[in-house]
Amino acid sequence: MQKVIFFLLFLSSSWLSAQNNPQRLQAASGQGQVGLTPEILWQLGRVSALGFSKDNNHLVYKVSTPKMEDNSFSSRYFMVNLSTGAQLDVEKPDEYLKNKNISPDGKYILSHKEVAVEKILGKDIYPDLSKTSGQIYDQLGYRHWDTWADGKYNHIMLKSTAEGADMATDIMANEPYHSPTKPFGGDEDYVWHPDGKSIVYVCKKEKGTVAMQSTNTDLYQYFIADGQIKNLTFDNKGYDTHPMFNSKGQLAYLQMKTPGFEADKNDIIVIIDQKHVNLTKNWDGTVSNFLWAKSEDKIYFNAPVDGTIQLFSVNLPKKSEKDIKVEQITKGEWDITSLIGEMNGNIYVTRTDMNTAPEIYSINLKDITWKQITTVNTKKYNLIAKSKVERRYVTTTDKKQMLVWVVYPPDFDPNKKYPTLLYCQGGPQSALSQFYSFRWNFQLMAAQGYIVVAPNRRGMPGFGVEWNHQISKDWGGQNIQDYLSAIDDISKESYVDKKRRGAIGASYGGYSVFYLAGIHEGRFSSFISHCGAFNTQSMYGSTEETFFVNYDFGGPYWDKKNIEAYTTFNPASRVDKWNTPILIIQGEKDYRIPIGQGLEAFTAAQVKGIKSRLLYLPDENHWVMKPQNGLLWQREFYKWLKETL
Numbered sequence: 001m002q003k004v005i006f007f008l009l010f011l012s013s014s015w016l017s018a019q020n021n022p023q024r025l026q027a028a029s030g031q032g033q034v035g036l037t038p039e040i041l042w043q044l045g046r047v048s049a050l051g052f053s054k055d056n057n058h059l060v061y062k063v064s065t066p067k068m069e070d071n072s073f074s075s076r077y078f079m080v081n082l083s084t085g086a087q088l089d090v091e092k093p094d095e096y097l098k099n100k101n102i103s104p105d106g107k108y109i110l111s112h113k114e115v116a117v118e119k120i121l122g123k124d125i126y127p128d129l130s131k132t133s134g135q136i137y138d139q140l141g142y143r144h145w146d147t148w149a150d151g152k153y154n155h156i157m158l159k160s161t162a163e164g165a166d167m168a169t170d171i172m173a174n175e176p177y178h179s180p181t182k183p184f185g186g187d188e189d190y191v192w193h194p195d196g197k198s199i200v201y202v203c204k205k206e207k208g209t210v211a212m213q214s215t216n217t218d219l220y221q222y223f224i225a226d227g228q229i230k231n232l233t234f235d236n237k238g239y240d241t242h243p244m245f246n247s248k249g250q251l252a253y254l255q256m257k258t259p260g261f262e263a264d265k266n267d268i269i270v271i272i273d274q275k276h277v278n279l280t281k282n283w284d285g286t287v288s289n290f291l292w293a294k295s296e297d298k299i300y301f302n303a304p305v306d307g308t309i310q311l312f313s314v315n316l317p318k319k320s321e322k323d324i325k326v327e328q329i330t331k332g333e334w335d336i337t338s339l340i341g342e343m344n345g346n347i348y349v350t351r352t353d354m355n356t357a358p359e360i361y362s363i364n365l366k367d368i369t370w371k372q373i374t375t376v377n378t379k380k381y382n383l384i385a386k387s388k389v390e391r392r393y394v395t396t397t398d399k400k401q402m403l404v405w406v407v408y409p410p411d412f413d414p415n416k417k418y419p420t421l422l423y424c425q426g427g428p429q430s431a432l433s434q435f436y437s438f439r440w441n442f443q444l445m446a447a448q449g450y451i452v453v454a455p456n457r458r459g460m461p462g463f464g465v466e467w468n469h470q471i472s473k474d475w476g477g478q479n480i481q482d483y484l485s486a487i488d489d490i491s492k493e494s495y496v497d498k499k500r501r502g503a504i505g506a507s508y509g510g511y512s513v514f515y516l517a518g519i520h521e522g523r524f525s526s527f528i529s530h531c532g533a534f535n536t537q538s539m540y541g542s543t544e545e546t547f548f549v550n551y552d553f554g555g556p557y558w559d560k561k562n563i564e565a566y567t568t569f570n571p572a573s574r575v576d577k578w579n580t581p582i583l584i585i586q587g588e589k590d591y592r593i594p595i596g597q598g599l600e601a602f603t604a605a606q607v608k609g610i611k612s613r614l615l616y617l618p619d620e621n622h623w624v625m626k627p628q629n630g631l632l633w634q635r636e637f638y639k640w641l642k643e644t645l
Contacts, residue, residue: 033385035410035447038634040384041438042066042627044357045376049340049350050077053096057082059340059348060093061360063376066627073627080360080373082343101187102161105196108224111157111168112187117176118151139208144544145183146589146621154178156190156201158224171199171222179203181217191243198223200232200243200251212546215239215260219253232271238264242289246296250316254287260547261472263429265465268299270316279314283326284464294342300329302336302349304431304462307391307403309335311347311363329368333389335434348373353434354407354442355386385410387446389434394455394489397481403463404486405432407442407452417497419645421445422487422524423454424505424512428471428479428552431461439624439633440506448638450645453490457482459508473554475508475536476515476569483512487523499525500645506530506585507593507622511571514601517582518574526644528637530585531593531622534601535572536565542594575604581611583640585633587620613640 034040046064053060058079067074077093080086090096101110119125122134135148142149156179159168172179179201180189190201204217219232219240233240238256245251251271255278256264266287268279279299280287288309290301298315311329330336337358340348346362360373388408393401409418423440425432432454436443442452456463458479459471471479483503491498503524505513510532517527533539537557540549550556553565567573582605586598598614605612615636617629624630 033383033410036384036441036444037447038444038631038638040380041441041444041634042068042631044380044438046438047350047358047360047374047376049338049348049360050093051097052341052343053079054098056343058088058096059360059373060090060097061374062093066630068627068631071626071628078374085373100191103192103196104194107161107196109159109161110187110190110192110199111159112154112180112190113157114152115155115170115172116151117153117174120149120151124151140212140544140546141208143591145591147183147591154180154182154185156199156222158199171201171227172203175205176207177203177205179220188242191245193221194245194247194249197225200245202241202243209546212544213260213550215256215262215547217241219243219251233276239266240269244290244292246292248296250296252290252292252299254290260551262545262548262551263427263461263468263472265468268301268314270299272316277317277321279316279324280326282324283314285326286461286465286468289339291339291341300339300342300347302339304433304460306462307405307433307456308333308462309337309431309433311336311339311349329365330363333434335436337435346371352436354389354405354436356381357436357438384443385447387443388412389442392490394485396478396485398478402482402485403456404489405442405452405454405456406490407446407454409446409449409451412451412495414493414495416495417500418449418451418495419500419502419641420451420453420487420490420496421641422483422501422503423452424483424503424509424516425454425457425460426505426507426509428459428475428508428511429461429468432456433462439630444634448641450641451490451496453486455482455486457486472552473565474569475511475552475565480512480515480519483516484520484523491523502526502528502641502645504528505532507532510593513582514571515569515574517580518571518577520580524580526641527580527582528585528640529582529598529601531587531590532584532597532601533571533593534597534604536570537572538596538600539593540566542596544591572600572604575608578605578608578610581640581644583613583615583636585615585636586617587622587624588616588618589621592622611644 048062050060060079063076064073077090079088079090120135122132123130155170155172157168158171180186181202199222200219202217203220206214216237217239221230221232237259240255242254253269254266255269256266258264268287268290270277285303288302290299298313300313302309302311314326317323334351334353336349336351338350345365348362350358351361352358357377362371387410390406392404392406394404396402445452461468501524503513503516510529513527513529514532514534540557554562557566584598584602586595588595602614624633
């Protein structure tokens with residue numbers, strides 16, 4: 001996350017040009033509106049909450065803004081008074097924030113750092129070869145996400161806060177395991193017990209080839225007095241994550257039960273009288289994040305539901321587990337993207353929708369009324385024309401009802417014809433909700449004159465566990481038919497130009513594009529695939545988290561029972577049917593769907609003589625993180641669509 005300028009943000013090139021353009025000047029002066037452009041998008045503030053102040057009277061947050069000139073981000077920090085709404089700039093936010101890493105008695109502080117545990121670099125193994133660049137590996141796990149293993153591991157450090165205290169104690173000394181977990185774990189992976197005598201942390205105490213085939217993270221309790229460690233979740237072989245205590249010492253955490261399945265139903269577990277109680281076991285959904293209520297008799301959480309992400313609560317059992325009840329608190333066309341905390345009868349959250357980037361809001365828990373706390377992008381959005389977002393329900397080939405989001409250009413006229421884009425979501429089990437992306441931005445696509453069709457096909461959470469799970473081992477099956485049902489249904493409308501339809505997507509969505517290219521039977525005139533899986537066989541042999549392909553493909557390609565994943569459902573096996581222009585985007589540092597996938601697809605298109613283009617990003621991973629690369633991505637994306645639709 002990085003910064004932004006709060007009330008006075010730099011004007012986009014669209015608005016600057018208004019000085020010499022009467023129509024643009026009229027729009028910029030508030031008498032009209034302009035369509036969103038990539039340049040405007042990359043000037044919006046990115047809001048992230050940091051937490052409540054020590055006095056509980058303020059909320060501290062950060063605003064990040066891209067600095068296009070030097071390809072970085074800048075940050076500014078603010079405090080908002082929870083009673084008056086007054087905003088204040090702060091230069092050192094840590095001075096005001098509660099520090100969760102200081103023990104309740106104030107005697108210790110936690111941190112984490114990388115510690116050298118193993119010798120992997122050739123120059124470390126052979127000191128006389130100080131200039132060798134070689135690296136030696138005996139197991140998988142040699143690279144992860146976008147980083148090659150170098151023998152260093154994240155370890156939690158415990159240090160006394162007393163003046164002149166000795167060096168910090170490595171509570172995982174010599175262990176070849178990560179905590180915080182890789183690749184995305186932070187200090188949310190460790191937490192103090194409220195008595196200050198122990199720490200609970202998340203760790204996958206498996207390494208190498210075993211670790212890469214497993215999702216078995218556990219919660220470990222470290223006792224300061226004697227250094228003893230206890231595994232609290234030893235009987236669960238799936239994910240155990242996000243430990244959080246209440247003041248009574250009751251531990252809540254998230255758990256997935258199925259080994260190797262990273263998108264399994266995520267449940268809230270609470271340890272009550274040494275019993276692990278599943279609060280959401282009988283609820284047909286999956287939890288995103290949670291926090292303890294101030295009353296400590298319930299837990300608030302957010303979760304996907306019906307194409308949105310909403311706030312829920314679940315109570316702790318009073319007499320028996322039959323007392324447990326999940327309740328949905330909010331409803332509306334938005335996503336609650338993070339839970340900040342409860343204060344003075346309000347829950348503070350970040351909220352977004354397809355037309356607006358995240359801002360901080362409060363929800364009054366008595367009457368469920370909303371109040372917007374930050375207005376970082378309000379002035380700009382007042383000058384940007386909004387897109388109409390419509391729910392559409394489509395009957396699938398197996399007679400189910402599927403929610404499809406349809407996003408229209410701001411000046412949509414049903415009497416005209418529009419090029420139309422089928423958006424293919426990644427994951428494959430990621431929610432297709434009211435999200436706001438700074439890359440796959442539906443408002444931006446619509447503002448360029450495209451209708452966007454975004455189906456909640458099989459595999460999406462928010463429509464029950466069965467719908468969410470169905471896609472595993474069926475990548476080229478029902479969900480692909482769901483895509484075709486969505487584009488065929490919208491194409492019945494007179495305003496859809498059937499000669500100008502495209503399919504776009506990233507990751508599993510990129511796979512979908514590659515697959516559709518071989519079966520679409522003339523529906524599409526253009527394709528764009530970003531970091532998509534092209535050849536399932538070589539994907540199995542080069543991706544890093546092997547548990548993912550083991551579960552979703554059924555196992556390795558040499559096991560004949562998995563033949564469908566590597567033949568029928570392999571886009572590479574259908575290249576003989578390719579005949580449509582395709583743009584392929586690939587990051588060199590993407591180890592989840594490695595560079596070879598994009599290169600194989602580009603080679604196939606070129607050898608077949610198909611109009612094709614490769615956008616290669618040597619310093620990006622599965623995502624696009626650098627501002628100038630992000631803007632380049634947008635420009636090439638729309639340039640390609642203009643050429644081919």
